[in-house]
Amino acid sequence: MPHIAAFISSDFLRTLRHRCFQIRSKVVGDFPTIEVFLHTRDPYSFVLLHCLPRFIARYKVNIQIKWLYALQEDMIPEPILLQQYAYQDGAYLSELYEVPYPNKEQQYFNRGSEQFHLDWTCALQSMASDPDAAAQDNITACCNMLSDLHLGKPAPDMLITDTEQVLKHLDLNQSRQMKLGHYSPATLYFCGDWYWGVDRLEHLENRLIKFGFNRHLAHTHTVIFNKTWKTPEKLAGSKKICKVNSEVKIEPIVLYWSARSPYSYLALIRCLQISSNYNVPLDIRPVLPMMMRNMQVPKAKKMYIFHDTKREANKYGIDYGKVADPLGLAVERCYALLDYAKQQGKYLPFLTSFAKGVNSQGIRAETDEGLREIVEDCGLDWLSAKVHLHEESWREITSRNQEEMKRLGLWGVPCVLYKGQVMWGQDRLGRLESLLKSNLKHSR
Secondary structure (H helix, E strand, O other), X not given: OHHHHHHXXXXXXXXXXXXXXXXXXXXXXXXXXXXXXXXXXXXXXXXXXXXXXXXXXXXXXXXXXXXXXXXXXXXXXXXHHHHHHHHHHHHHHHHHOOOOOOOOOOOOOOOOOHHHHHHHHHHHHHHHOOOOOOHHHHHHHHHHHHHHHOOOOOOOXXXXXXXXXXXXXXHHHHHHHHHHOOOOOOEEEEOOEEEEOHHHHHHHHHHHHHOOOEOOOOOOOOOOOOOOOOOOOOOOOHHHHOOOOOOOOOOOEEEEEOOOOHHHHHHHHHHHHHHHHHOOOEEEEEOOOHHHOOOOOOHHHHHHHHHHHHHHHHHHOOOOOOOOOXXXXXXXXXXXXXXXXXXXXXXXXXXXXXXXXXXXXXXXXXXXXXXXXXXXXXXXOHHHHHOOOOOOHHXXXXXXXXXXHHHOOOOOXXXXXXXOEEEEOHHHHHHXXXXXXXXXXXXX
């Protein structure tokens, strides 16, 4: 399986697939089509839609807006918590990209009846499908309509000439997304690949530029939707910048982490670098993987996460792809050794060795041979470590960490807590860096 995973996620296979789509586009002789799936209750859809006019002004593409009404509930383990966090995160993204966003009193993401949202979804789909209007005009009109929705105005009836036909269109949108292998709103599909929200527009931009679909303006050789991350600065002698009195207790970066989560792997490697660059301690708090907490992760979601992790790993220069899924026994064996590793002063090196082993080296940690390699790679003694494999104290620790996450309004990993600010996902580590830089300025 690790070798198959490595091949499926290989740069060679991805490049070959992209090249085939490029050739097909040239044969057809038309601009490539990007399908965009949106939902009225989704804050990320709101932000993405308002970024699209800027996007299509730079690239020679056809945009098809497909509004969704139903959500795939089996893909959302904690819908209420997600809605609450998504609103706050959407506000952050809207400020970052300078697009409008409804204030808390106005927003209708979690307000309004089902009929209210269905009426608006039908009206928006009718506008998006208007054959007599240019794509950019349709998108601008949809942006204006969403503003009216969040003022609580009723949906305009005059846009819907055939309600039954529009409802069929919405059903087709839902079926289309499922057939293509995704499950979430605020997603874009282009030539075999999925891109979620403004966070992934950068990857789509790079692909369009590479294949010559930019509009050949002087400024379109670089991407513009990359503001959510910044490569950790290679600060030569970061301690010179952050002069910390050794007697003063520094508040650490807290990372809630799972030994199975691919995104947690990326977050761990990046947080270690950030911690070193800014001379701030890192506190890793492990939790059980979702599937070991009786939460389901359907196949479509697993496959998207796998491929998305690969391209994010490439972006940050992190090795990933030769995965030996540690679900079950391997995770338990990892967690059983955490206290021992901490006593030996090797807590972070052991977590790093384990994460790299199962995510990039194909090491099967459920076997003694595999776990021994991981243990010895970080400088621990295997015979001494093996004695601790039946430890059970980790169960109470991970349970406590999961409860902490829940109180913070989060349910999945990775997520970061720093000085009262909560950030979900490795996508928000750029925001963490901004907070650290701000603290450095104030500490001078």
